[in-house]
Amino acid sequence: MMLKLGVFELTDCGGCALNILFLYEKLFDLLEFYEIKEFHMASSIKEHDTLDVAIVTGTVSTQRDLNLLHYARNHSNYLIALGTCATHGDVQASVEGKIREKLEKVYGTRANPMKALDSTPIVQHVAVDYALPGCPYDKDEIYQVLMNLAKGVEPPTKDYPVCVECKLNEYECVLVKRGIPCLGPITLGGCNAVCIKSQLGCIGCRGPLPKEANPASEFEILKELGYDEEYIRRKFKTFARGELRW
Amino acid sequence: MSIEIEAFTRVEGNGGAEIIIENGEVKDVKVKIFEGPRFFELLTLGRHYWDVPDLEARICAICYLSHSVASVLAIERAFGAEVPEEIMLLRELGLLGEVLESHALHLYLLVAPDLFGYADAIRMASKHGEVVKEGLTIKAFGNYLREVIGGREIHGINVKPGGFGRYPTVEELERMERQSEALLKFARRAVGIFAGQEYLGAKAEHYVAVNGYLYGNGLIADDGEHFDYFKCIEEKTLPYSFAKQSRYKGEVFMVGALPRVILKYEMLTPMARHLYEEYKEKLAQGYVSLNNLAQAIELVYALERTKEIARVLLDKGFEGENVPIEPKEGEGIGYVEAPRGVLVHHYRIDEKGNIAYSNIITPTAFNHAIMELSLYEEAKKRYGSSDEMTFLQKLEETVRAFDPCISCSVHVVRL
Ligand code: SF4
Numbered sequence: 001m002m003l004k005l006g007v008f009e010l011t012d013c014g015g016c017a018l019n020i021l022f023l024y025e026k027l028f029d030l031l032e033f034y035e036i037k038e039f040h041m042a043s044s045i046k047e048h049d050t051l052d053v054a055i056v057t058g059t060v061s062t063q064r065d066l067n068l069l070h071y072a073r074n075h076s077n078y079l080i081a082l083g084t085c086a087t088h089g090d091v092q093a094s095v096e097g098k099i100r101e102k103l104e105k106v107y108g109t110r111a112n113p114m115k116a117l118d119s120t121p122i123v124q125h126v127a128v129d130y131a132l133p134g135c136p137y138d139k140d141e142i143y144q145v146l147m148n149l150a151k152g153v154e155p156p157t158k159d160y161p162v163c164v165e166c167k168l169n170e171y172e173c174v175l176v177k178r179g180i181p182c183l184g185p186i187t188l189g190g191c192n193a194v195c196i197k198s199q200l201g202c203i204g205c206r207g208p209l210p211k212e213a214n215p216a217s218e219f220e221i222l223k224e225l226g227y228d229e230e231y232i233r234r235k236f237k238t239f240a241r242g243e244l245r246w
Numbered sequence: 247m248s249i250e251i252e253a254f255t256r257v258e259g260n261g262g263a264e265i266i267i268e269n270g271e272v273k274d275v276k277v278k279i280f281e282g283p284r285f286f287e288l289l290t291l292g293r294h295y296w297d298v299p300d301l302e303a304r305i306c307a308i309c310y311l312s313h314s315v316a317s318v319l320a321i322e323r324a325f326g327a328e329v330p331e332e333i334m335l336l337r338e339l340g341l342l343g344e345v346l347e348s349h350a351l352h353l354y355l356l357v358a359p360d361l362f363g364y365a366d367a368i369r370m371a372s373k374h375g376e377v378v379k380e381g382l383t384i385k386a387f388g389n390y391l392r393e394v395i396g397g398r399e400i401h402g403i404n405v406k407p408g409g410f411g412r413y414p415t416v417e418e419l420e421r422m423e424r425q426s427e428a429l430l431k432f433a434r435r436a437v438g439i440f441a442g443q444e445y446l447g448a449k450a451e452h453y454v455a456v457n458g459y460l461y462g463n464g465l466i467a468d469d470g471e472h473f474d475y476f477k478c479i480e481e482k483t484l485p486y487s488f489a490k491q492s493r494y495k496g497e498v499f500m501v502g503a504l505p506r507v508i509l510k511y512e513m514l515t516p517m518a519r520h521l522y523e524e525y526k527e528k529l530a531q532g533y534v535s536l537n538n539l540a541q542a543i544e545l546v547y548a549l550e551r552t553k554e555i556a557r558v559l560l561d562k563g564f565e566g567e568n569v570p571i572e573p574k575e576g577e578g579i580g581y582v583e584a585p586r587g588v589l590v591h592h593y594r595i596d597e598k599g600n601i602a603y604s605n606i607i608t609p610t611a612f613n614h615a616i617m618e619l620s621l622y623e624e625a626k627k628r629y630g631s632s633d634e635m636t637f638l639q640k641l642e643e644t645v646r647a648f649d650p651c652i653s654c655s656v657h658v659v660r661l
């Protein structure tokens with residue numbers, strides 16, 4: 001039996017939906033188990049049907065997003081929040097101020113004909129069955145998750161920081177050795193420490209590590225390196241405004 | 247009465263259209279952008295310049311590297327920093343990768359199903375597997391360039407003011423040279439496929455492009471003008487959309503692959519130029535659907551140019567060292583040709599190196615007016631003479647020809 005899959009894109013950069021297409025041959029492997037019923041970036045097919053799996057990317061930033069999210073939730077058995085927009089709010093949720101003030105600043109008017117809302121992650125609005133962060137997420141991870149589901153296995157979640165992947169790859173620590181501000185210690189791993197491979201600091205795009213992170217000590221380390229508090233505060237909240245841990 | 251296109255499919259982002267009919271005739275078309283605003287200008291205000299290119303990259307996944315490079319160019323100009331030629335060549339490699347990735351995605355996965363009569367590339371693959379596969383191979387190579395230069399396929403943070411985090415290795419450059427040569431035959435075949443598409447949409451009254459092929463320091467237009475974006479482009483607000491419309495000297499203009507190959511054919515690489523000559527008269531017809539043919543010619547250009555640059559860098563070698571950047575108060579504009587057309591990042595930076603003003607205009611915003619006009623003309627031509635399915639299908643095909651990137655178009659436009 002083929003599983004019915006829908007991909008729903010709310011307000012975002014398109015990256016998390018696009019990354020599914022970047023699976024190339026592996027996408028065709030997935031299509032042995034899944035039938036795509038909705039994926040507007042890739043297909044003109046739209047079948048209003050009950051879905052086995054719904055993937056939702058992006059933030060709730062308009063009333064339309066919210067309606068679409070409820071539609072996806074009400075029509076699916078298993079819902080995956082995919083990408084940091086969906087799980088933590090990403091960059092757009094870190095823009096400060098109320099929606100009307102923001103509209104006024106950028107558009108010069110408080111009028112809101114498209115019913116824009118303050119950007120929030122989807123996890124704040126509906127129950128999700130699986131959350132996979134990353135801006136964007138590692139595409140092999142979603143492949144594994146979908147394969148697991150096709151075989152009836154509940155996919156595992158990761159719970160270690162980026163630092164672990166740095167050690168495994170034997171990258172030199174940019175924070176300790178070079179004083180580069182790196183959020184690796186308090187960021188959820190799963191990206192294979194790709195930015196540290198480029199000898200750059202982690203900017204925290206996979207969102208905060210859920211347990212055992214110590215943001216306070218990270219804050220102190222960065223202060224000692226000479227970065228001002230406002231700079232650190234902004235860096236911490238860029239991808240995860242809603243998270244109290246940061 | 248009006249006909250609604252609830253949501254365009256096989257495009258990036260969320261948008262639709264309303265076709266207004268009065269007395270049995272098409273009266274007006276409104277392109278509606280309902281993607282939520284993301285407030286990128288506010289996001290970067292007050293932030294340290296070093297972090298800004300990585301954040302701006304998130305405007306769009308399909309052309310993240312164009313955003314990083316435009317942002318970096320604006321920052322360097324604001325500080326008066328000059329980078330050596332090899333750094334510009336490496337950036338260009340990244341931009342070429344983006345052209346390959348984006349055009350291949352658009353042509354093979356989004357447009358080709360229209361030409362072959364399928365709802366999507368996945369369904370098309372059962373009968374025309376080799377075409378889809380060729381497209382995916384080009385796309386994967388484009389992504390390889392983005393990964394090496396940009397740090398990741400999507401939203402890499404390797405492109406930095408003054409240079410890069412990590413420089414490519416000799417092996418990586420050799421692979422680029424080899425693979426671009428090997429893929430040329432696929433790209434040439436694409437030109438044949440997309441040359442067969444019918445004429446759709448309107449003709450733009452003007453073409454606008456960046457003065458260099460993929461980056462530059464100003465804009466050019468088909469009337470010979472050389473200018474800064476705010477000098478000749480007027481923007482106007484609309485009561486029904488958050489996206490503004492722009493005019494060039496009061497007239498509707500277009501940016502993208504078609505304007506590029508026509509305005510800058512002298513800069514094309516040998517084989518691309520040859521193909522341009524072959525289809526010159528066709529391209530001169532100016533219908534917006536010819537943008538697809540122009541994109542196919544650019545696939546050839548991007549592969550030839552990648553090969554050329556990789557060879558130059560291999561022969562010359564490079565330092566692999568960044569230019570030191572000293573923040574000071576300043577203002578700078580970065581001009582880049584994103585795959586879909588002119589992209590502008592404009593910043594003012596304070597003496598501490600924090601962003602004090604930012605304005606970003608994306609290709610889809612520049613093309614908003616010509617897109618609406620094209621839908622209007624196509625609708626007028628077809629209303630009443632084709633069945634509803636074909637009518638709507640052709641309107642969607644017309645929109646698709648622009649390769650619109652709706653995510654980009656909204657949050658960056660100022661009313
Ligand atoms: S999480 Fe990042 S890559 Fe994914 S849609 Fe949001 S901004 Fe784009």
Ligand code: SF4
Nearest residue numbers: 191195202203204205
């Ligand atoms: S290193 Fe950090 S910023 Fe880079 S991809 Fe991983 S989580 Fe994201």
